[in-house]
Amino acid sequence: MAGVQSGLRPEDLLRENDLLLDFCMSNVYGHLSESARSVLRSMQVLPGRRSQAELAFLNEYSAGEIQTSLLELMSTNFIQMQGTSTDQATESTYQLADFGKQYLDKKHSVGSLQRVMYEGRSRELSDLGMRLQAESTASPYDPRTLDIQGPGHFSTARLLRDALRSYDRGEADEALLICHEAQMLSPGYHESWRIEAYIQTGLRDVSSARAAYERANEISPESATLCYLYGSFLVNEGVDPGLGLKLLQSAAKLAQVPPAVANEIAWAHIQLGDFDAAITSASHAITLKPDSYEGSVAMAIGMRAGVYEAEKRVANAQYESAVEMIEAAANLADSGRSEMLVGEPADRAVQLIDLSERLLRRMDDDFLIESLENFSARLKDRLRATDPALVERRVGTVTRVLQEKMYGFTRSWGRDYFFHVKELLDEGEWSYLDSGSSIAFYPDEGQKGLRATAVRWLG
Structure with missing residues (x-):
């Protein structure tokens, strides 16, 4: 109106809008804090929608500082906020308004040194994000791997990586503070909460870990990796094996999963008694072509389940059904490579052979007797193929343990054997040994009497 009153044409004023821009924006810009102006400069140099976390990284601000600056700018016409949806969550993004951009470009252009600085920070963030994404693709089910959906998560993922490094150095409090900073910057990013859950689990704070996992799952219920990690936590910590199994099964439905997920599902079934x-x-x-380690885990879980269920059926005089379970275990042993039977799987096979021989004494059905002999022979063949010495292993029942003297006795096929804690393959299992425990061992008839060597606790 002032321009028209001075004799200028309205169309010229709208086309050449310097006066309008100056009138509307200069007074507002003059009252902005320097931190808010810095955010505007970063948005001038790097146009487009930016997350709160990205803007914090570009300006080297904390979560509190970037939130204060953005709230200040939101009260002006300089920036616009919009909710951006990803596959799993909604996150607010910010960009310069057209009117604000015109004013800044004409009145407050960014100097070359500052432009180089912001562009360098942007490249640094992109390079870091690409490395983290590559790690995520290589091992997505590793609990230390970060799931990154896009550039908006790069800077928060950097913080979470720093949290893991602090935790590794024994600085747990600092690690949790970094997680909380990440949660303030990216409240809709499930990994901000999942990494906290991982750290809290390591600190044995099961309650806090579950709360963090629940928050992550609310944000991203369709993440197969999160379902696997949360489900594994619930099963392995004994918090809620039933819910854990449901989450693990959801992971298997959502994506083509590796053998590790199938193993966790098998372990959850054992915890729930569904052998x-x-x-x-x-x-x-085993059908998922696991490596030797995962294959050995599958064998150990499956053979253990076979032993538990067969023994339960024998105790209930369900002999025919027990034979069927021994057959299932023998089929499992035949399905994997020999190296997958090393360790606990081999001793579980020894346990099944021992059970078969005891069961033979109770049966008079020729077909079942022949079947049992066949399954027992197959298991022995698998042991020989793995290590011929394994057929010498025996199963015994612990009769007495003297904890203070660190030795005990076991009975096997009518003979008593002495063993010392040093004979355990894993001395950490010593605390589990008690009267009635089952163990596997090599019998040794030395000068001092019968001894059990290379002892493994079987439960």
């Missing part, structure tokens, strides 16, 4: 389902899941894990 039939456990051996089925372990057998499925």
Whole structure:
């Protein structure tokens, strides 16, 4: 109006809008804090929508500082906020308004040194994000791997990586503070909460870990990796194996999962006492072509389930059904490579052979007797193929343990054997040994009497 009153044409004023821009924006810009102006400069140099976390990284601000600056700018016409949806969450993004951009470009252009600085920070963030994404692709089910959906998560993922490094150095409090900073910067990013859950689990704060996992799951219920990690936590910590199994099964439905997920499902079934389902899941894990380690885990879980279920059926005089379970275990042993039977799986096979021989004494059905002899022979063949010495292993029942003297006795096939804690393959299992425990061992008839060597606790 002032321009028209001075004799200028309205169309000229709208086309050449310097006066309008100056009138509307200069007074506002003059009252902005320097931190808010810095945010505007970063948005001038790097146009487009930016997350709160990105802007914090570009300006080297904390979560509190960037939130204060953005709130200040939101009260002006300089920036616009919009909710951006990803596959799993909604996150607010910010960009310069057209009117504000015109004013800044004409009245407050960014100097070359500052432009180089912001562009360098942007490249640094992109390079870091690409490395983290590559790690995520290589091992997505590793609990230390960060799931990154896009550039908006790069800077928060950097913080979470720093949190993991602090935790590794024994600085747990600092690690949790970094997680909380990440949660303030990216409240809709599930990994900000999942990494806290991982750290809290390591600190044995199960309650806080579960709360963090629940928050992560609320944000990203369709993440197969999160379902696997949260489900594993619930099963392995004994918090809620039933819910853990459901989450693990959801992971298997959401994505093509590795053998590790099938193994966790099998383990969850064991925790819930469903040994039939456990051996089925372990057998499925073997079909997924696992490496030697995961294959050995599948074998250990499946063979253990076979022992538990067969013994339960024998105790209930369900002999025919027990033979069927021994057959399932023998089939599992045949399905994997020999190296997968090393360790606990081999001793579980020894346990099944021992059970078969005891069961033979109770049966008079020729077909079942022949079947049992066949399954026992197959298991022995698998042991010989793995290590011929394994057929010498025996199963015994612990009769007495003297904890203070660190030795005990076991009975096997009518003979008593002495063992010392040093004979355990894993001395950490010593605290589990008690009267009635089952162990596997090599018998040794030395000058001092019968001894059990290379002892493994079987439960």
